[in-house]
Amino acid sequence: MKRLIYILSIAMFFNASPSASETPEEKGLAIAKEDDKRDNGFQNFTANMVMVLKNRQGEESSRHIRNKTLEVEGDGDKSLSIFDRPRDVKGTTLLNFTHKVGADDQWLYLPALKRVKRISSANKSGSFMGSEFAYEDVTSQEVEKYTYKWIRDEDREGEKCFVFERYPVYKNSGYTRQVVWLDQKDYKILQIKFYDRKNAPLKTLTQSNFKQYLDKYWYPGTMHMENHQTGKSTLLTWSDYKFRTGLSDKNFNKNSLKRAR
């Protein structure tokens, strides 16, 4: 009996680790799962972001947003985004319950009318605040949202990376595929190339100024999204990350949406 368990556990061990027989799809999924595992357990955080939108002529405008995020076990994160600038939309707040599969639950608070409005989140390919980021780029990334395929390993600026493709599961995505450069040591996403519905190059996201938080989690300080088709770009800068601030479910309901400032 003991011998049988021993054989079984050896078999399972080999099954779970990368092997010669692993397909590129299996390897891609394994990488995504490992990445997700490393991201788990942060519990909650608050952070500020500034988005600078730049058009083809180089004219700039900016948006200031404060973010609160709560990790939800077994499902997507809950988040609250509070707009500070431009001033005419100050106080506008978005409450988002992401789900691993299916549409998210979203409510928008409009401070001038004091109105909470349920909004449709079915189409996540739309622009987030007029930027080059789509809603699907900024909401929580879950393993289940894509299928994967490992392409190759590659050195990028001295860092050994996995290069893999991911294919959105959800049918209204603005993309056919994304090519991801993920560093093998810390699992930081360094770059993503987005391909539109016609499989033409659409955007490139480059992430930099990574910082490690709680001795575990690597978050980018700078996210630069460039649209190759329109010549527009958006520079997103994160600051003031604070983890485990005591946020709970209570901070992510319609009442807290109304009083968020």
Added chain:
Amino acid sequence: MPVFPSAVLRFLITLGFFITASFSHAHEFSGFVGGEARLFPNSALHLGQKDDSISFVAQPEYYHEFESGSSFTFVPFYRFDSADRERTHFDIREFTFLWLKEDFELRLGVRKVFWGTTEILHLVDIINQTDLAENVDAEDKLGQPMANISFSRDWGTFDLYWLPYFRERTFVGTGGRLRGSAVVDEDRTQYESAAEEWHSDWAFRYSHFFGDWDVGLAQFVGTSREPTLLSDTDPEGNAIKIPRYEQILQTSLDLSFVSGEWLWKGEALYRTGQGNDDYFAWTGGFEYTFTRVWNSQMDLGVIGEWMFDTREDEATTAFENDLAGGIRLALNDSASTEALFGWVQDLNSSARFLFLEASRRFGDHLLLTAELRTFLNQPADDFLFDQRADEIMQIELAYYF
């Protein structure tokens, strides 16, 4: 034109000093100032009305949040209007202390509360009085003094409101357009209750979401925000209207359901005490959004809503049996350019009403807003017949700080 009786004002000022004295950090000052021009292409029908006007508005906002999460908000409002003395007015939109506890939220002071889901008519929204002199779209509200306690639980949110003081509706005055032929005389206001504006009104509301459904159930007991307008004459023999505020009971339900790109919405109410007969009213419809239309960043929303009131022609609103259609275009550009075109058709007559609202930001602080409203084919017995010549073009430039 007293906005608040002096007793209320004194209480607010005292409360203000008390709160200001305990400030430690994080004072936040924001708001807007703006200038507006209105042009009426058709000559006025009623004596005293002007064909154009200019106006200035200011709405600063002071906010302070305490360490505990509790907060204080103060939002005064002032508008000066060149044509209408009634539209030149001051109001305290907000003067609220929010006490945030683990199990509940308590809000004391003057506030604005919104209930409802639909776009064209806000049927069940009843806590605040409409500032009709400010704009005929009825989306501007007067600050309402209240005590509100709110409990949020897994099973939903429960709100209880005590409304100790009633605010009279503002009406367009003699010099203003978008009014009836007889002006409303607010000095002769009548109340059913002997307590008049000091009648204590009560309301409660339960709201929650169940997956794709959002549900709100509410009960209101007290002074109707909507007056019954009685015909009379002034000492000179001119026809006038006298507002009479009755004691009503209103039970209401509002719903929204999201399914893919579809948003379905509905509001319904049952009211007793207003006029001789109890009545039902409802409104509902859909909003469908096409994302990234014409291969661009633009979103195009299509709105369809139906409004019905069982009093039909006896209704105290213009929407007794009307169908509305709307198209909302959001450019999703850096200037947040948006436009909403709407069309409201009376189903019992040929009367229709068209509107266009558009806005665009310039730089980081300026917002330009344009509104166009026109009334077509108003029959002589229609609610808006007196406003048939009041096609309006309005443009506003506001600086947000």
